[in-house]
Amino acid sequence: MAGFDDRSESTSATGYDFSPGAEIPLTGSSGGTVATHALASAAYRDRDVKDLLAANPDTKVKPPKLSLFEPNLGEAFSRAVQTRLLGGARKAIIQSFGSEPAVVVEHCLAATRIRKERDAHLTVVMLVSGLLFLPGVLLWLLVFQLRRSLAGAQNKRVGAFGVAAMVALGVLAVVFLLRLPLDGFWALYLRVMLVAPVLGWLWAKRICERYAKDLQGRWAGLLSGGGVGAKIPEAVPRTPGDAGAERIRLALQKLSAEQASNLVFYAGPKGILGMGTRWGSWQLAEELRPSDPAKDIDPFRSWDVVRAIQDRLRMLERSPLHTGGFPPPTIRHWVVSPIGEKATEVERREGQEVEAFRIKDFEIQRICDQQQFGSGDRHYLGVQFVLWDGQLVITMLITVTMLHHTLRIEVTGHALGPVHPLFTTKPKARTKEVSKSVRFWETKEVTLPLVETKEVVRLAARAPFTWYPPLLDFLGGKLTLPEPFGLRHTWADKPWRHRFMADDALRAATPVLRAVHAATIRLLEEKGCATQQFGTRSDVLSGLVQGVEPRHADVYDA
Template sequence: MADDIGSAFDFTPGAQVPLSGAAGETAATHALASAAYRDSDVDEILKANNEWHKSEVKKGKLSLFKPDLGEAFARAVQVRMLGGARKPLIQSFGIEPQSVVEHCLAATRIRKERDTRLTAVTVLFGVLFLPGMLLWLLVFQLKKSLGEGKDKKKTAFGTALLVAACAVAVIFLVKLPFTGFLSLYLRAMVIAPVIGWLLAKQICERTAKDLRGRWESLLSGGGIGAKIPEAVPGSPGETAAERLRQGLARLTAEQQSNSVFYAGPKGILGMGTRWGSWQLAEELVPRAGSSEIHPFRSWDVVRAIHDQLRMLERGPLHTGGFPTPSIRHWIVSPVAEGATEVARPSGTDVEAFQVKPHEIQRICNEQQFGSGDRHYLGVQFRLWDGQLVITMLITVTVLHETLRIEVTGHALGPVHSLFTTKPKAKTKEVSKTVKFWETREVKLPLIEADDVVRLAARAPFTWFPPILDFLGGKLALPEPFGLRHAWADKPWRHRFMADDALRAATPVLRVVHASAMRVLEENGVDTERFGTRSLFLSNLVQDAAPTKADVYDA
């Protein structure tokens, strides 16, 4: 499939990275992108797990090599979304996934530049004095292992162990029994790693300020750009850059796919769970004075509804109202609730992840019962800078003499608040020297002593990511994976977002019914029963309470 998609796109003109960050979708995009620059504990992301999609932090062999949130997030997202053998992705409505991936690449590049310097420091002040470096690493590993839990006694013991090691090192330097070259080397073996640590601390501090600045800028609306020169080939021989550029283009193409997946109670993956369902189903009877109705198909009704939905943004009063919605035909495939991967449609009727129009029309008219994909007409509103995605789906079926029109509402809430938190300066309160009963706030370094050792120890393995994953662990993303729905919260906890979702249903439902009535009247159908049913549904849609429409209590 990947080869087919690659051949379907013209990657030859220029060496440009497609622009990202569409208008109206910046807040959610920047919130997710900011995770790539964070230096908090990787376990923090577990707080963002929702009811259906849960990330997992897989532990490594040594906690000293454990990645922070930004390192783990950037690595996991890059591999999952740009990997050569990756599984199909779920569309990320309300954000630009390419922009998030670009920020992950930019953050990785910044860290690699830091790790290059740290590796040089490690070689000069560590590898050349390997026994001393290993002893210091052992002490820090023991301290980190003891301090991982919430047991204060163990944490205090770990700190005491480090202090004791420093004291032993000082005694060792003063009372060393050897002389000559061996004496000098043994002393250097103890001192060199400490000097290296001081240099590494300055390198880490500079990089931390840069990463935090980008994190702050994204969440403040600055929209700092992601610099990824490695994605722009400078010559035909740069295959890695060309492959990366094609991977980004393929990601954008898959984002524009018109096929989605229904996973039972999970709803349509990427669109959220179904919170409401309204159905109009009546018998097709000829109008009085006519012996038969004029033949028509489901597609004729769908096309009329599609044309009328384009007028949603227009109203009789100048009150703002609806923004311009996205109106698309969707092909929906069923998957199991616990499915860990999906398979996109393929074959001659699919081009560049897009099901062709003639196949969409065929599915709409013919695949209405039994196995196979189904057709839905969707009207989607992306609100709150991409934090809220409201999707109303319409399907039309004709079975025997019964026409059925179903409108369902899907809502995808904002990304978890974890992603919208800005960086905080590290401070602590201390007593004043003279007025000891008063306190003052003291700024702490962004990088703690343990973190400097961790980053310096990880640096030489940056060029061997699988080894680093084995030693320190990694972030396992929920499957089937899509950037947006994996960390989406429920919109019903936000009053205005909930109101927006509920208000969208009534106008869409009435436009759908009015369009259907017009097609039926044009084809000689008695619409009296349909009109009565439509009025009844108009009353039902006034209910201001969302439900779990996909959970059948049977």
């Protein structure tokens, strides 16, 4: 059936690509690189995991049992995204319009692999200094855990009581070394026991700094546009029995198939998940009457009107003037399913009318013609513009309903804004302003070490447990993503705070509305309908749309 974006890939009912030679699924071309890379850069960040609460307050951070095992933002984000999007028992996800979720997941896998390599080296350090000098290592870890507990996991200044406790432990250690109650081998062992962890810390610091440079380089590269691609060899099966790699490959393929689904969900005041809230609505509703009273109207269906509108929308990118104009829009048929505002999950349809998460053509046409009143899913024709390299997604949805003798054409505008500024901040060198030694009334800026002492201790303490992530989740806490989850809409900001983005959203409404009205009136004329009332109403709406301002249409407070 014409008018649909057919796909000829060999897919199963679950949406997986089993074509020969498929290793890692290819991402589509509709995603924007800026939004995708901004989200992917979170996997390499070394900031506080609680910073994500500013981007979305619905994000939950489970507090750690021991703050020494607390993950940073990149570790927690990578772990949460991999589990949510690649987990075997995961729930359905929301499409990420304007970005490529598979690319983000690949970077999370790549960041995890880099950290595993680092942790393998740190584990060797812990084995050398931990097994041979375990009491000394435990004592030092106890000191740092006490410091973090008293001063806060990420606080740079220790409280007065914490300072007193650490000084007291230091004095006791010095006295213990100078006046040992033992002699011989045990006296030497006790002295080395306290010194060996310090040497291990110096070794671990060099390892941490080397990998920190790599992670920050990838973070900065993604945001500057010159970042290297994610390398995930663990997703490419090397032998027929490589079950782990095959599971990752199939999970990535399932993610790409679900991203291409044509079923979206309307969550009340939250709008269409993935497309944003509805900011404007225009309705053309008039009675159908024959233009010639002696003749009846030629019968037609809602689907015929939708097809006529679709053909006219394909001409949007053409203009009589030699200007930039509209970029090529994506015109698709959508099935919209209603869910509750506070729903924590969504369910995708299954059955003979669904293939690879996509509702088939005949079912879409049936919904368009028959499900216009009462319960059930609804059909919308959407024209979508992905602008600003994925930072702005404008979606105009058109629905056609015929009730008794009334034909109603409704056009609604949805806008999804840029990703939160948290994801677009580049790494900065850690500096501190101090007084000069001689001219103490003047100050200077000094560069601090790339990795702090407490960070080296944290990484070294976590390293031996990375082979079993659930244990780290129990000890250090974890990140719980908001539901229903979609990478793009979860971290989206409002587009109206950016002047040019707001202008683009407002300007797109008028040409789309006029194209819809022109196609409708032309079809009505062909079917022998009187179009005078439709034309008058269309002119009124054309005047109103020129002065339109964004409003909260979904909460009906306009």
